[in-house]
Amino acid sequence: MWNKHPKALPYLFLSEMWERFGYYLMIGIFTLYLKDVEKGFAMTEKEAADLYGTFIALVFLTPFIGGLIADRYLGYRKSIILGGILMGVGYFMMGIHSLPILYTAMTLVILGNGFFKPNISTLLGNFYNNDEYKAKKDEGYNIFYMGINVGAFICNFFGAALYNLFGWQQAFMAAGVGMFIGVITFMVGIKHYGTHDQKKGVQEGDMPFSKIVMFILLPSIVFGIIGWLLKGTASDANPDSYIFGSDSTDAFIFACIPVILFYSSLYFKARPEDKRPIGALLTIFAVVILFWGVFKLNGSALNTWGDRYTNRHITGTTESVFHNLKLSDKLAYKKDSVGVYDEQFRLQKVDGKVVKEVNYPVYFRNVPKDKLPKENEEISLWSPNLSQSINPFWVIVLTPLVIAFFSFLRVRQKEPTTPTKIAFGLLISALSVLVMVAAVKAGSNGTEKVSVWWLVANYGVITIGELFLSPMGLSVVSKLSPAKITSLMMGGWFLATSIGNKLSGVLASMWDSYEDKTNFFWVNFCLLLAATALMFVVLKNLNKVMAEKGIR
Known part of the structure; x- marks a missing residue:
């Protein structure tokens, strides 16, 4: 397989695999x-989801700037190494139990990803621009994409084993180790990168970086500060007088205003x-925001579903294997575990005072009484983060x-256009939400509690939607962008992804406000259905624009 591709591919494949592992x-x-009360920060569902959403939004915001800096000034090799080191240090710091250090660590990861993510993909693409490998470009990216998901699949087993065996800090350190292995692997392959690593510099027609700072970055910072400081009307439902839900959400939404106006x-x-291609x-970009808003619930609301609403009880051989691999934990049942609870602790009165009891086993609160273990009996549960694999x-x-399906259609000259694939990807993703509606009904x-197969089915359906949409999105941006603003439009894709990620955090933060959880998923379904409808409405025009450019 490797001998038909550039010699750099295995090194870039393994570097990306280890980066995604971390x-x-x-x-x-x-x-x-x-949300861990005893060893974490005891955040509520809303607080954790809000911080998560802001974090992954900023992680996908910085690639726009990191790509431009590498392209024009720093070069890909230096940017990738710098980004990897920043992320590795950030992961090592993340397990230190201090909020200021946590925020510092998150900042390092955000900056590091901005330098690493866009540039390793660009470097790979440079090897397939010559006649020798041009025909194998799609295959090369498919191999590279597999590396991403191999890393994403195996990492959660290491994470579960380490935090069950040692604690949170060691699990985060493992992420850092993985990142540094990725950097070392990349550096070992430097001799194979040759001239493909040369920075492009500022070309004729490129928007000056000073103009990007003046018209995008600076206004966004100013508007973000205004959003953070500005307060709405206080009420019983909104005692902190947030405008959109939290200070960070207010700041992010306000910061997006100059970006939207600029584009x-x-x-x-x-x-x-150029009007029709840009339009x-x-x-x-608009429909992609809604897609990522729902898709990225995997790390928040769906993680909560796997933790609290999924039957994680294991017995027999599975219990032995998971126990030996440290992929499970034992939890003792307390007779009153189905009583009053609040997140991961319970409040009770002792001598007239309210006392918080940590590590209260909320797992048992939705286990039928006839299936509850005996008092103080321990049961084995597989680690909730494994659902992320x-x-x-x-x-x-x-x-x-x-790939085989589209190849089959291509041979028969029935392969749909790229916009058509995106439209059907959105529709399939919307159908995946119906699986979770059914799961709520079943529980x-x-x-x-419900079977883990509901999560497996949900992820299976939405993954098909992802494969129809995500790779196609980057492809259509490169095909339709006017030559002079290709970098800006590629940045627009990352910005849309960033806004979608923040929307995901906003949606997840509302989890506890829905007494009927089916309504939470119906909202997500409606968002994706609206995106699907918009895409199909403009599909004919999009296909016409593609045809005018002689592309599919």
Whole structure:
């Protein structure tokens, strides 16, 4: 397989695999760590989801700037190494139990990802621009994408074993070790990168970086500060007088205003021949926001579903294997475990004073009485972060099938256009939410636990939607962008992903406000259905624009 591709591919494949190992290990335990009362920060569901959403939003915001800096000034090799080191240090710091250090660590990860993520993909693409490998470009990216998901699949098993065996800090350190292995692997392969690593510099027609700072970054910072400081009307439902739910959410939404206005101005100021392609891309950016808003619930709301509403009890051989691999933990049942609870602790009165009892076993609160263990009896539960490996598992399994499906259609000249694939990807993703609606019904709205197969089915369906949409999105941006603003439009894709990630955090923060959990998932379904409807409404025009450019 490797000998038909550039010699750099194995090194880039393994570097990305280890980088994703570290990132998804960290994401898999992040909200669980924040909500842990005894060894974490005892955050509520809303607080943890809000911080998670802001974090992953900023993680996907910085690649826009990191890509431009590497492209014009720093070069890809230096940027990738710098980004990897920043992320590795951030992961090591993340397990230190201090909020200021946690925020510092998150900042390092945000900056590091901005330098690493866009540039390793760009470097790989540079090897496939010559005639020798041009025909194998899609195959090369598919191999590279598999590396991402291999890392994302195996990392959660390491994370579960380490935090069960040692604690949160050691699990985060493992993420850092994985990142540094990725950097070392990348450096070992430097001799194979040759001239493909050279920075492009500032080309004629490129928007000056000073103008980007002046018209995008600086206004966003100013608006973000205004959003943080500005307060709405206080009420019983909103005692802190937030405008959109929290200070960070207010700041992020306000910061997006200059960005949206800037990208809108690109359309209105464009030459007549560029208006339709830019308009098509802006439409795709809008629907992508809604897709990522629902998809990224995997690290927040769906992580909570796997933790509290899924039957994680294991016995027999599975229990022995998971116990030996440290992928499970034992939990003792208390006779009054189905009583009053609040997150991961309970409040009770002792001598007239309210006392918080930590590590209260909320797992038992929705186990039927006839299935409860005896008092003080211990049962084995598989670690909740393992559910984060379901999506990458499906990607590994389904990618070859999706590729084969489109190859089958291509041979018969029936392959749909890229916008059509995106439209059907949105529709399939919407159908995945219906699986969770059914799961809530099966569990009588959370009063009983449900099988893990509901999560497996949900991830299986939405992964098909992901494979129809995510790789296609980057492809269509590169195909439709006017030559002089390709970098800006690629940055628009990352910005749309960033806004979608923040929307995911906003949605997840409302989990506890829905007494009927089916309504939470119906909201997500409606968002994806609206995105699907918008995509199908403009599909004919999008396909026409693609045809005018002689591309599919």
